[in-house]
Amino acid sequence: MSLRVYVARRILLAIPMILILLTIVFLVMRVAGDPVSAILGAHAPKEQIDKMREKLGLNDPLYIQFLGYLWKVLSLDLGRSLIWGQRPVLEEIMEHFPATLELSISAFLFGVVVGILTGIFSACRYGKLIDHFFRVYGIITYAIFIPWLGISLQLIFGVYLGWLPTSGRIDPLMAPKTITGLYVLDSLLTFNIPSLVSAIRHLILPTVTLGFYLSGIFTRLTRAHMLNVLQRDYIVAARARGLSERKVVYKHALKNAFIPILTMMGLQFAALLAGAILTETTFSWPGMGTFLTERILYRDFTTVQGTIVFFAFLVVLVSLIVDIIYVYIDPRIRY
Amino acid sequence: MLFSSIISSILRRLKFRRGVKYYFTFIGFAIVLSFVLMALLASFISPYNPVKRAGAPLESPSFKFPMGTDGLGRDILSRIIHGTRIVLRITLLSMTLSFLIGVPIGLLSGYLGGKLDSVISLFMDSLYAFPGLVLAIALAVMLGPGEISMGMSLTVVYIPTYFRMVRGEALSVKENLFVEAAKAIGAKDRTVMFKYILPNIIPSLPIILSLNAADAVLTAAALSFIGLGITAPTPDWGFDLRMGYPYLTSKIWWPSTFPGLMIVFLTLGFSLFGEGLTEILNPRLVRR
Numbered sequence: 001m002s003l004r005v006y007v008a009r010r011i012l013l014a015i016p017m018i019l020i021l022l023t024i025v026f027l028v029m030r031v032a033g034d035p036v037s038a039i040l041g042a043h044a045p046k047e048q049i050d051k052m053r054e055k056l057g058l059n060d061p062l063y064i065q066f067l068g069y070l071w072k073v074l075s076l077d078l079g080r081s082l083i084w085g086q087r088p089v090l091e092e093i094m095e096h097f098p099a100t101l102e103l104s105i106s107a108f109l110f111g112v113v114v115g116i117l118t119g120i121f122s123a124c125r126y127g128k129l130i131d132h133f134f135r136v137y138g139i140i141t142y143a144i145f146i147p148w149l150g151i152s153l154q155l156i157f158g159v160y161l162g163w164l165p166t167s168g169r170i171d172p173l174m175a176p177k178t179i180t181g182l183y184v185l186d187s188l189l190t191f192n193i194p195s196l197v198s199a200i201r202h203l204i205l206p207t208v209t210l211g212f213y214l215s216g217i218f219t220r221l222t223r224a225h226m227l228n229v230l231q232r233d234y235i236v237a238a239r240a241r242g243l244s245e246r247k248v249v250y251k252h253a254l255k256n257a258f259i260p261i262l263t264m265m266g267l268q269f270a271a272l273l274a275g276a277i278l279t280e281t282t283f284s285w286p287g288m289g290t291f292l293t294e295r296i297l298y299r300d301f302t303t304v305q306g307t308i309v310f311f312a313f314l315v316v317l318v319s320l321i322v323d324i325i326y327v328y329i330d331p332r333i334r335y
Numbered sequence: 336m337l338f339s340s341i342i343s344s345i346l347r348r349l350k351f352r353r354g355v356k357y358y359f360t361f362i363g364f365a366i367v368l369s370f371v372l373m374a375l376l377a378s379f380i381s382p383y384n385p386v387k388r389a390g391a392p393l394e395s396p397s398f399k400f401p402m403g404t405d406g407l408g409r410d411i412l413s414r415i416i417h418g419t420r421i422v423l424r425i426t427l428l429s430m431t432l433s434f435l436i437g438v439p440i441g442l443l444s445g446y447l448g449g450k451l452d453s454v455i456s457l458f459m460d461s462l463y464a465f466p467g468l469v470l471a472i473a474l475a476v477m478l479g480p481g482e483i484s485m486g487m488s489l490t491v492v493y494i495p496t497y498f499r500m501v502r503g504e505a506l507s508v509k510e511n512l513f514v515e516a517a518k519a520i521g522a523k524d525r526t527v528m529f530k531y532i533l534p535n536i537i538p539s540l541p542i543i544l545s546l547n548a549a550d551a552v553l554t555a556a557a558l559s560f561i562g563l564g565i566t567a568p569t570p571d572w573g574f575d576l577r578m579g580y581p582y583l584t585s586k587i588w589w590p591s592t593f594p595g596l597m598i599v600f601l602t603l604g605f606s607l608f609g610e611g612l613t614e615i616l617n618p619r620l621v622r623r
Contacts, residue, residue, distance in 0.1 A: 016457065148591075159583060320486070
């Protein structure tokens with residue numbers, strides 16, 4: 001199958017996935033619970049409930065509701081917020097998305113780099129104390145509760161040592177001119193050094209929190225695949241040729257252990273998203289997660305639903321991109 | 336009967352070999368067991384009433400209050416001990432339900448195959464690809480606060496894990512000769528599924544069960560941290576952690592730190608147990 005056909009087919013496959021996810025969201029939001037009582041609370045007067053049902057179109061048959069809902073979502077209309085000026089949900093999401101993107105990128109990089117390095121380290125000292133230490137590390141990162149880690153870091157580095165800020169994205173009135181919405185990038189592009197310093201200082205603790213959580217899986221995976229690769233004949237051959245151990249490990253072994261690690265990077269997107277919600281809430285980071293949890297407390301039902309639909313689109317989009325990237329990296333993957 | 340055979344096989348192996356994995360399993364089991372005991376004996380061992388004022392607000396840890404008091408003057412240790420009950424009940428509820436739903440559907444789908452299988456698989460895979468926490472949030476928002484609805488939300492999140500695992504195993508087990516033999520002597524589909532295939536899948540289930548339990552503890556805590564958990568004043572680790580949050584900047588660390596630590600310990604217990612079990616019951620899976 002040629003590359004172009006594969007990519008086209010993969011894009012077509014994303015359509016049923018989107019439809020299924022939208023159906024799930026629809027079922028959860030409309031059928032599992034009662035949106036009216038979610039909006040108005042359990043003890044609203046009956047007239048108000050009837051009015052709201054009419055307004056939301058809940059008196060129509062279910063399939064009409066579903067088609068209407070699909071049509072609206074696919075024409076990128078996520079409705080309007082129920083509170084504060086009733087702005088379009090998509091507009092508000094787009095305001096908060098860059099913050100999440102910035103945190104996710106930096107945490108992901110941190111997690112992957114730490115994970116791969118500790119994994120290599122562990123594999124090269126198989127069975128030694130340090131290897132056991134990193135295996136336990138892998139398990140602990142899995143068991144860590146993000147808000148707790150975030151709070152502990154805030155206490156140590158923010159409250160007691162006073163080195164780093166514990167909440168927000170940047171100091172007041174320091175935000176750089178918006179180009180991409182990513183503060184670090186924007187301040188670099190506008191040569192705004194004070195903003196850059198402030199943005200990076202705010203980014204450190206959330207990055208470490210979320211990155212630590214993500215790193216464990218890469219530690220374990222890198223360790224396992226490095227152990228596998230290090231036993232192969234070509235490694236023995238490389239060593240026999242007298243290459244330095246560093247060259248053997250990083251150039252010959254790591255390169256071959258990399259494909260499964262790359263696969264895991266794609267699969268970790270869901271964990272990244274879930275972790276970002278908790279990290280943001282812990283650090284009052286003004287991204288999608290904080291936005292979502294805040295609107296849950298205000299019972300802003302349309303916004304909550306819209307945000308979840310947005311997450312669904314993100315998941316499909318990322319899995320699509322990851323699958324296409326694979327084909328370019330490893331031509332054997334085609335089906 | 337099946338579970339006793341699993342336990343005896345674990346014990347048999349324990350006798351002959353020692354190693355990190357056995358310590359993992361043992362430590363994990365001990366942690367989980369002590370939390371279970373704590374939950375069962377909560378009323379006897381907690382020094383104060385968890386929902387009543389016991390001292391001045393925000394007293395630091397002392398001999399009288401080993402973990403201090405929270406913003407309303409309630410003893411944090413007592414709240415933690417009683418909070419164990421809630422976490423374990425929610426975990427147990429969601430694990431049981433998702434097991435009871437996911438395993439039969441997976442078995443059916445894997446064994447029967449065909450169109451039904453493709454449709455169910457597509458649905459489950461989409462559910463699985465969706466971030467568990469986001470799904471749980473959506474469900475919890477709709478179902479409203481409370482223990483049962485939290486349990487339900489988590490159930491939906493974990494059904495796909497069982498489904499995928501059981502379906503995959505069923506696909507491979509059904510190719511075996513003994514299945515063909517059973518069919519040849521006229522066994523019904525139901526008999527083949529539950530008497531011939533299921534027993535061969537069961538040994539892998541405790542692993543998924545304990546790893547899912549670890550994840551469920553975290554997700555449940557996350558839900559209550561966000562404010563979608565149990566209504567106050569019931570003690571709940573995730574929510575208590577959140578309630579202690581505003582005091583952090585005044586160097587009052589105990590109301591948040593201790594409940595969070597408990598979440599980490601319990602999760603660690605379940606995952607160590609699952610991790611050890613994986614290596615004991617399914618050595619091929621992790622052999623290097």
